[in-house]
Every structure is written in C-alpha cells, then in structure tokens.
Amino acid sequence: MPIATTNPVTGEVLKTFDALTDEEIDAATGRSADAFRELRGTTFEQRAQWMRAAADLLEAEQDDVGALMTLEMGKTLTAAKAEVLKCAKACRYYADNAETFLADEPADAEAVGALRAYARYQPLGPVLAVMPWNFPLWQAMRFAAPALMAGNTGLLKHASNVPQTALYLGELFARAGFPAGAFQTLLVGSDAVEKILTDSRVRAATLTGSEGAGRSIAAIAGRELKKTVLELGGSDPFIVLPSADIAEAARVATTARSQNNGQSCIAAKRFIVHTDVYDEFVNAFVTNMSALTVGDPMSDGTDVGPLATEQGRADVEEQVADAVAKGATVRCGGARPDGDGWWYPPTVVTDLTPDMRMYAEEVFGPVAGVYRVTSIDEALELANATPYGLGSNAWTDDSLEAEHLIDGLDAGAVFVNGMVTSYPQLPFGGVKASGYGRELSAAGIREFCNLKAVWVGAGGDAGIDDKTE
Numbered sequence: 001m002p003i004a005t006t007n008p009v010t011g012e013v014l015k016t017f018d019a020l021t022d023e024e025i026d027a028a029t030g031r032s033a034d035a036f037r038e039l040r041g042t043t044f045e046q047r048a049q050w051m052r053a054a055a056d057l058l059e060a061e062q063d064d065v066g067a068l069m070t071l072e073m074g075k076t077l078t079a080a081k082a083e084v085l086k087c088a089k090a091c092r093y094y095a096d097n098a099e100t101f102l103a104d105e106p107a108d109a110e111a112v113g114a115l116r117a118y119a120r121y122q123p124l125g126p127v128l129a130v131m132p133w134n135f136p137l138w139q140a141m142r143f144a145a146p147a148l149m150a151g152n153t154g155l156l157k158h159a160s161n162v163p164q165t166a167l168y169l170g171e172l173f174a175r176a177g178f179p180a181g182a183f184q185t186l187l188v189g190s191d192a193v194e195k196i197l198t199d200s201r202v203r204a205a206t207l208t209g210s211e212g213a214g215r216s217i218a219a220i221a222g223r224e225l226k227k228t229v230l231e232l233g234g235s236d237p238f239i240v241l242p243s244a245d246i247a248e249a250a251r252v253a254t255t256a257r258s259q260n261n262g263q264s265c266i267a268a269k270r271f272i273v274h275t276d277v278y279d280e281f282v283n284a285f286v287t288n289m290s291a292l293t294v295g296d297p298m299s300d301g302t303d304v305g306p307l308a309t310e311q312g313r314a315d316v317e318e319q320v321a322d323a324v325a326k327g328a329t330v331r332c333g334g335a336r337p338d339g340d341g342w343w344y345p346p347t348v349v350t351d352l353t354p355d356m357r358m359y360a361e362e363v364f365g366p367v368a369g370v371y372r373v374t375s376i377d378e379a380l381e382l383a384n385a386t387p388y389g390l391g392s393n394a395w396t397d398d399s400l401e402a403e404h405l406i407d408g409l410d411a412g413a414v415f416v417n418g419m420v421t422s423y424p425q426l427p428f429g430g431v432k433a434s435g436y437g438r439e440l441s442a443a444g445i446r447e448f449c450n451l452k453a454v455w456v457g458a459g460g461d462a463g464i465d466d467k468t469e
C-alpha cells in the first residue's frame, strides 16, 4: 500500500511519501533506545507535566488536526474534533493517575521471610505500535499516553493512508517537552514491521488492526518472545429484548452502526431482536438509518462521510452482494451512488442466514445486519456465534435479563441500555479473534511494564525454606 494522503471524498491522491530506508529505521530505533535511558530516569511528576503540555497542544490545535484527519480518512469534522479532545482527556487522565496505577504493591513480607516485600512496575523499553486509520489520533493515543507515562518509548508505524496525521503525532510529544526520540513516527509500510520487531532494542509491540495483521505480528513476536497487545476486529451484537425502550434502542442503534462512517471496531454490527418487538424496532431503525445525512464530511450537518479507502468499500459491497445473492433482503441503502469518492449509504439488511459472509465476518462500513430471535438464550447464542468477542450491547429493562447477558456474552465489554464506547477509565480489549491484552484504565498502563518482585531481607537464612524455584 503506498504511503499517501488520498481524499476519500474524491479519490484524488493529494500527497505521497517515501518509506524510510533501513538506515533511517535503524537510526530511529537507536534514538528510541537512547530516549528510553533518559525517560526511565525521570519522575512521574516530570512526565505528567509534559503529558499535560501535550494535552494543551491538542486542545489548541483541534481544528487543524481534526481537519487533517477528515481529509485523510473521511470522518466528519465534528467527530474528528471530538476525537482530538478525547485524546487530550486521556493525556490528562494518565498524567493524573499513572503514579497511583504503578505504585509499588506491598506483599506479605513475613510469609516470604523478608523484612520488606513488594512488586514494582518498571517500563520495558521501546515499544512498536502498529496502528489503523479509523481513529487515527485516538488509537495511537490510547497506547502513547500510558506508555510514555510509564517511562516507555514508542515507535509508531501508522496506517499508510494517514501519513500526515502520523507525522503530527510523531512531533507532538517532543513539542510538549518529552526527550527527542521518546515518541517517533516511522513512515514505513507493513513489510517493514518484521524487521523492526526483530530488532533487539525493541522490547514489545502493540497492534490495533485486522485479524490478519494480528496473526502476523503475534507470530513474529512469538518467535522473538516479545510481549504483544492485540486490539483486532469485532462484529459486536446489539441485543434488543421486549422490555427495552424500543424507540430509544433504535435511535442509539443508528448511532452505534453509523458512527465513524460505520468503520469502528466497536460499532454494533449485528442487531439481534426479539420477535415480539422485531417489526417495531426494524421499522424505526430503517427510518433512522435512511434519514442520516450522507455528504461532505467537512460540513456541520453531515452524519456519514465516505469510506476511507476504495478497497474498504469494495469489501463492504461484496459482503452485501453475497448476502443478497443468498436470499437476504435490503431494507434501505445497499447500492453505491455514481461518481467519485468511496461512498456507501447507510444500509439495513434482514433475513440473514449462516451461509452468508455477513453472518460471521466483520462488516467495516455502515451496514447493519438484523436477526430475529424468540428468546434471550437464542439471542445469547447468536451473539456469541462469531469468531469475535470485542464489545456487546444489551437492551432490556429487566435486571435479571441484564445480569444473564452480562454474564453470558463472550466479549471484552458489555454496555446495557447504551452503546459501546471507550473511556480512559474503563479497560478496553477483546477475547477470541478480537485479540488479547487491555488498553486504557490501570490495566492498560501495566501491559508494557515489568512487574518486578522485590524481596529485601536481613541476610542469614531468611527465606531459605522456599528456595525450590
């Protein structure tokens, strides 16, 4: 994939970039290792000051960086600016909380024959971050803010279609005061990832992206015995039971499926509706999806812009065509408009069966699949019947039903009477083919730390009894 800014509104290539040479990658990795030696010696207070300065920069520059994201991948400018502000919040959250999250954890000294015993979190070193284009700032920030606050350094290999946003990120933290080299962007294609990850100076990797990229990076990291966090795809269920507020469920379902032009890992993608409220929900949902304003993502009134890439749109078209060929019904949308750019309309498809690709695959565009079920257990079974397990949404006014779903859904998150969203305060990640490890919250900052056991004795025989391992 060429490293280039291509406007998805028109399909026009606006700017191209050369990939870094091997020598340039080597030099950047060296700078990262040098910056790590410096950063690990700084205090939380110092790093927090720099992190708050990064938040200030993001807030001051939200219009420009928001417009850049919209230009490169087509999300609405309103959503892009909100994303910038969310990043600033995450910077402040980790500036405020990192020291508490990584405080020494006392252990029972007497039980281990020590004078003092505790566990200490320490940074690992340079971490490679391979990131996707769909939330070009937020995905990278979810890694960067906790990693830098822990004292790690970052090497960002961003998606090839958002190079200018990647370059902005590559300068942000140095501008905020972090040591030069603490967080760098490497403009490289995915073919350079293996070389970077096998460099002994790089200690770990995080990837947010597709299942295929996850398998590839995990295989390399496995050979190298390096820690990975993988945030992969999802096909989140949105269960609607009869006791729910159906109009509200249909309203939120519309946002959950169309946000970010339908290209969110945690977008609700499969709508699993009890037969008693199926017609009411589907009618309201189709009305809402049809009413969304599709158009110029730079305009205030736009709900849905174009898809980010030509290939992405082709994938969505093929999945819908496959379903239709096998008997599915398109209730709205379902056909691309004529003209330039990678447009695809909000679409609702019903009458889906297990032989259709949409049934088990992730659809990365504004296309909703709706399923009819006759019981909560059938809903649960269908919700869990994909390879993925990222987020899940459950709509019910019955607390026993809610508990049943909270326990039963195989997913990294369940949101009851709401839609899955990421918050700095809550862990974020998946199970099954959606990956492993967690970002955000205290769990996120601990992922790239060495949890060091510290045992301090008085010498002599203390602890000798348990020297078996």
Ligand code: NAP
Binding pocket: 001, 130, 131, 132, 133, 134, 135, 139, 157, 158, 159, 160, 161, 188, 189, 190, 191, 193, 208, 209, 210, 211, 212, 213, 214, 216, 217, 230, 231, 232, 233, 234, 264, 265, 266, 362, 364, 390, 430, 434, 435
């Ligand atoms: P993608 O193709 O996997 O790209 C993501 C990143 O991985 C890009 O930087 C890409 O580089 C790189 N990459 C691709 N193949 C690679 C390989 N074999 N080895 C090493 N690096 C590789 O993903 P996408 O299709 O652009 O993004 C959408 C996917 O990301 C969806 O599945 C979505 O659900 C998932 N996602 C997950 C989360 C989450 O938190 N769980 C969040 C957002 C998105 P190039 O651009 O140079 O190819």
